[in-house]
Amino acid sequence: MQCLRATLCRRATRRFLAHKLLVRDFTIAIDGPAASGKSSTARALALELGFGYIDSGSIYRCATLLALRHNITDIGTGATDLIELINKSSVDIKFQPSTTRSSPNLITGRLSVPDVRILLNDEDVSEEIRKPGVNRLVAKVASDGEVRTAVLGIQRALAKAAETRSTDVVDKEGVVSVPGGVVMDGRDIGTTIFPNAELKIYLDASAMARAIRRWDEMNSSLKQARAKAPVAAADSAPVANERAPAEYPSVEDIARELEERDYADINRQHSPLRIAKDAVVIDNTTMTFEQQVYSIADLARDRMGLERKHDDL
Numbered sequence: 001m002q003c004l005r006a007t008l009c010r011r012a013t014r015r016f017l018a019h020k021l022l023v024r025d026f027t028i029a030i031d032g033p034a035a036s037g038k039s040s041t042a043r044a045l046a047l048e049l050g051f052g053y054i055d056s057g058s059i060y061r062c063a064t065l066l067a068l069r070h071n072i073t074d075i076g077t078g079a080t081d082l083i084e085l086i087n088k089s090s091v092d093i094k095f096q097p098s099t100t101r102s103s104p105n106l107i108t109g110r111l112s113v114p115d116v117r118i119l120l121n122d123e124d125v126s127e128e129i130r131k132p133g134v135n136r137l138v139a140k141v142a143s144d145g146e147v148r149t150a151v152l153g154i155q156r157a158l159a160k161a162a163e164t165r166s167t168d169v170v171d172k173e174g175v176v177s178v179p180g181g182v183v184m185d186g187r188d189i190g191t192t193i194f195p196n197a198e199l200k201i202y203l204d205a206s207a208m209a210r211a212i213r214r215w216d217e218m219n220s221s222l223k224q225a226r227a228k229a230p231v232a233a234a235d236s237a238p239v240a241n242e243r244a245p246a247e248y249p250s251v252e253d254i255a256r257e258l259e260e261r262d263y264a265d266i267n268r269q270h271s272p273l274r275i276a277k278d279a280v281v282i283d284n285t286t287m288t289f290e291q292q293v294y295s296i297a298d299l300a301r302d303r304m305g306l307e308r309k310h311d312d313l
C-alpha cells in the first residue's frame with residue numbers, strides 16, 4: 001500500500017514538473033577546462049535529449065580569426081577595430097544531428113556525436129578556427145571585457161534560435177510533456193551567461209588525459225585529411241600570422257598549450273572559468289564517453305521530471 005502511494009506520489013510530482021516546464025525551456029550549461037570533453041558531450045547530449053546545441057567557444061574563435069585576418073594587434077585592451085568587426089559580422093552554428101563526426105580516440109558505444117559547422121559571414125571556418133594560430137591567441141581575445149560584451153549578444157541570440165520546443169510523448173504512464181531546450185558549452189555559461197540554467201555541469205579530467213585525447217584527435221584528423229586529399233592537406237595555407245604548424249605536435253606541446261589557455265581563462269578579470277556554486281562536477285578521467293553522456297542525460301531527466309533511462313551504467 002505504502003509502495004503504491006509512493007509510486008502515485010512520484011507520478012504526480014513528475015506530471016507537475018513536466019507541466020511547469022511546459023512554459024519554460026530547459027537549459028544545460030557545460031563548463032570546464034580545455035579538452036575536458038565539453039563539446040563532444042554537449043553534442044551527444046543534445047542529440048539524446050532532442051535539444052539544440054551552441055558551442056560558445058567557437059564564437060571567440062571566430063573573433064580571433066577576424067583579429068588574425070585583419071592583423072589586429074591591440075588585443076586584450078578594448079580592441080576597438082576588433083569589436084567593430086565582431087559587431088558587423090555574423091556567426092552561425094549549424095548543429096547537424098544527422099551527420100556524425102568521427103572521433104577516432106573515442107569509444108562512443110551506442111552514441112553518435114553530431115557534427116557542427118561554424119559559419120563566419122557565411123564562410124565555413126569550422127576547420128580554420130581549430131588551427132594552432134587561433135588556439136594560441138583565443139584566450140587573449142576572450143580576456144577583453146568589450147569583446148565579451150560583443151560576443152554575449154551573439155551567444156544569447158544563437159541559443160534562442162537553437163532552442164527546441166517542448167513536445168508531448170506517450171510513455172507507459174500516458175502522455176508526458178517533454179521540455180525542449182538547449183545545451184551550451186564554454187567557460188562562463190553557468191556563472192554568467194545562463195546563471196539560472198536548470199542544470200549546470202562542470203566537466204573536468206586530468207591534465208594528462210586531456211592532452212592525450214587532444215593529441216589523438218589532432219593526429220587522427222591529420223591522417224584522415226592526408227588520406228582523403230594528400231596534396232590539398234599538405235598545401236593548406238596557415239591563417240595569417242600563424243607559424244607553420246608542426247605536423248605532429250607532441251603530447252607535451254599540447255599539454256603546455258592547454259595549460260596556458262586554462263591559466264589565462266581562470267585568471268582573467270572578466271567572467272573567469274569558475275565552478276558555479278550549483279554545478280555538478282564530473283571528472284571523466286576514467287569514465288567512458290557513454291557513461292558521461294548518459295549520466296548527464298539522466299540528471300537532466302530527473303530535473304525535468306522524466307523517467308531515467310540509463311540506471312544500468
Ligand SMILES: Nc1ncnc2c1ncn2[C@@H]1O[C@H](COP(=O)(O)OP(=O)(O)OP(=O)(O)O)[C@@H](O)[C@H]1O
Nearest residue numbers: 034035036037038039040103106213217287288289
Ligand atoms: N570520456 C572520454 N573518454 C575518452 N575521450 C573522450 C572522453 N570525453 C571526450 N573525449 C575526447 O576528448 C577530446 C576533447 O573533447 P572535446 O573536444 O569535446 O573537449 P572540449 O572540452 O570541448 O575542448 P575545448 O575546450 O578545447 O573546445 C575529443 O577528442 C573527445 O572525443
Ligand SMILES: Nc1ccn([C@@H]2O[C@H](COP(=O)(O)O)[C@@H](O)[C@H]2O)c(=O)n1
Nearest residue numbers: 056057058060138139142186187188261
Ligand atoms: N564561454 C566561453 C567559451 C570560450 N571562451 C574562450 O574561448 C576559448 C576557446 O574555447 P573552446 O571551448 O573552443 O576551446 C577558451 O579557451 C576561452 O578563452 C570563453 O572565454 N568563454
